[in-house]
Amino acid sequence: MKGIIGRKVGMTQIFNDKGDEIPVTVIEAGPCPVVQVKTVERDGYSAAQIGFDTIEKKDKNKVTKPRREHFAKANVKPLRYLREFPLENGDEVKEGDTVTTSIFEGVDFVSITGVSKGRGFAGVVKRYGFGGAPATRGSHEHFRHPGSIGMCEYPGRVLAGTKLPGHFGAENVKTLNLHVEKTYPEKNLLLVRGGIPGPNGGMVLIERSDRRKKAVVGDTKAKFVNPLKASKRGGR
Known part of the structure; x- marks a missing residue:
């Protein structure tokens, strides 16, 4: 799985081994039951539909009958949010499985999508x-x-x-390449450096970042070029 659904809890700070203060955002990521698995043969593409935030019995009237049958088919409780994530080669999931923050073990950077504050x-x-x-x-x-x-x-x-x-405001905003500071799979918590879009309590999508920042190879000190003399040297 490439991503998971979560909820923004708020911001706090942690300290690294050197004693540096790092501002982080706490995200409640999952658990997300797999509601439907889409295949290339049947649907034309490979993806997994996962849900988040169980709807309580007192709010069962907010779920339509077709949607209730959709959840019952996967043998999961009605969920407030449903999103699809593409499946990669080697991913084996089935309806009823649970996706947790364990998918981010060994992942350094994530991209987070949320709705900005109105x-x-x-x-x-x-x-x-x-x-x-x-x-x-x-x-x-x-x-x-x-x-x-x-x-x-x-x-x-x-x-x-x-x-x-x-x-x-109130627009979809995606923040790229946020560093994952800590994960707590037993508490379904994910700590990322810096801020993320949306208010506290807002729903967010967390994906493994594919667009990594290119590492600088060689000398990192840029050579100063006087723009007044660059034209005389042909831009060198």
Whole structure:
């Protein structure tokens, strides 16, 4: 399995062997029962559908009848979240199995996907980091405005994709190459360095990172090149 579903618990700090303080995010990862296994012969691709967060009996009315039958077929309790992860060569899973943080043993980096915090309606300064207009020199009630968004004759309209005020946040965000500091399979906890998207209690997807940062080979000190003289040497 390449990944697992989890819940962001919050942030704390740990100390390494050298006594350095490391900020980490605590994630409750799994356990995730396998609800369905998809095969190339039947579905056209190979993947495993796993679930997270068991729905209590008092909330059973929130689960539709087709979905209840889907869970009953795998002999698992109704779950709040369902996600698919591709299966790799050699992965052997079947319906009813449980995926835990043990899949990250020996893994140094993970990528985490979550829904960012919703900030509501925001202007361009907060939403996109615009600098705003000058505070003096004739500015009048025009300090945090975006400025010109189009000309009158051409294009005669506001182009699609123009950065304007609007809803800020509540978007899918993926953070790459987060270092795994510690795993606690017996407690279903995963500690990663730094922050991750979303609020405390939000659902996240944790995947083994495939896009690793390229290691620097050789001398790490970059040679300074004067840009005023580089053109005379042909850019060397």
